Amino acid sequence: MQAWQVHQNGEPSEVMRLAEVAPPAPGEGQVLLKVRAASVNFPDALMCRGLYQVRPPMPFAPGMEICGETADGRRVIGNPVLPYGGFAEYAVANAAGLLPAPDALDDAEASALHIAYQTGWFALHQRARLEPGETLLVHAAAGGVGSAAVQLGKAAGATVIGVVGGAEKAAVARELGCDLVVDRRAEDVIATVKEATGGRGADVVFDPVGGEAYTQSTKVVAFEGRIVIIGFASGTIPSPGLNHALVKNYSIVGLHWGLYNTKNPKLVQHCHEQLTELAARGAIKPLVSERVPLSGAATAVQKVADGVTTGRIAVVMEATA
Known part of the structure; x- marks a missing residue:
């Protein structure tokens, strides 16, 4: 599969490299997800720079937030378990943390909802x-x-x-x-x-x-x-x-x-239910200002790092766009 990898810290456009790697193997309690879309977050840039509170082992694929597809075809959103982040064709996530993607949102919008x-x-x-x-x-x-x-x-x-x-x-x-x-x-x-x-x-x-x-x-x-x-x-x-x-x-x-994911996960689930209801009635809709293919992920992360974006940039897999 194709995945972006960071082997050393620095500016995203300089240290992110697109590579052909083996799909990750899920551990206990984890699932392999086919990535449909991944949203770019500012912490992705901080992780590339080595300035985020979470420092995954290198090489790692950035991408903290995705809309993905399970092996049985369910459309879900969640946070990949690093070092197997979402700027890749496949990612790994904890099964217990997955949430159903709202029907009212497309893949790019759903990937930008969670965090x-x-x-x-x-x-x-x-x-x-x-x-x-x-x-x-x-x-x-x-x-x-x-x-x-x-x-x-x-x-x-x-x-x-x-x-x-x-x-x-x-x-x-x-x-x-x-x-x-x-x-x-x-x-x-x-x-x-x-x-x-x-x-x-x-x-x-x-x-x-x-x-x-x-x-x-x-x-x-x-x-x-x-x-x-x-x-x-x-x-x-x-x-x-x-x-x-x-x-x-x-x-x-x-x-x-x-912290709520470990301290009070039931409240995270309640929040998702509230957000899904708000999305269904059109009260909220993630502002996705740009949709780029997987090949454009490094440029997208750099844009967010530079503070020149509005809303969110989503990396959308061509096969599921």
């Missing part, structure tokens, strides 16, 4: 307890996980403010349903959000960026607001001033979605 939308759902509902009528601010609102948070926020009855970088991403955020879009390159984020909320600020802030975005979050979070830390796409991990959180009376909560 981003589970992350968004857990952040907004489990950690921040978002209520209808509240104001939600989403940083990187046109990105993969940000676009999921926007759709989930709207589905939950929130007023959604999207912060983006550039006119193209602003247009995408508007199409996603943001009630207000703030282009951080052309507008003062803090002033614009305060004006739009009558000085009150956002009840919930969804922050996958860190760095300057986090600093802005602390200045626009409302009384008894919640800032949910998703990740640090900016590359800068902020050091929060806890005295500021005390004085302004807001909460800083973290989300490591992967």
Whole structure:
């Protein structure tokens, strides 16, 4: 089979190599999946660079999220067990972690559902307890996980403010349903959000960026607001001033979605059921901005690493496109 492999750390476009290798052999409790589509995630780039918290043995195939097909023909989504990731014709996954792919989504969309939308759902509902009528601010609102948070926020009855970088991403955020879009390159984020909320600020802030975005979050979070830390796409991990959180009376909560797979897997299943229902009624639909063949995976991962994408890029197998 064909599979992308990483033999050393570096930029994805430099260290990912397409090779002909033997299909992986599943271990106990695992299944071999024919990959139908694989979604590109920012952690794929971090793993290539050796900067992710999970460091699979080399050589490894990146690709953390797939829509695949079982030997008996079931269409499923899941997270491959590294080093046999999804940027390959076949991948290995834990049987217990597989979920049925929603009928309302095609292969590329289904491959982009699991991590981003589970992350968004857990952040907004489990950690921040978002209520209808509240104001939600989403940083990187046109990105993969940000676009999921926007759709989930709207589905939950929130007023959604999207912060983006550039006119193209602003247009995408508007199409996603943001009630207000703030282009951080052309507008003062803090002033614009305060004006739009009558000085009150956002009840919930969804922050996958860190760095300057986090600093802005602390200045626009409302009384008894919640800032949910998703990740640090900016590359800068902020050091929060806890005295500021005390004085302004807001909460800083973290989300490591992967922990729920071991700590509370039943909640992951419940979340998937909720997402499937939302997809069936058209309330959510992963924004797949680009679909590329397996041969284009390295370029796709590099694009995500460089922060020049909107929504998600999906690697789609030609035979099942």
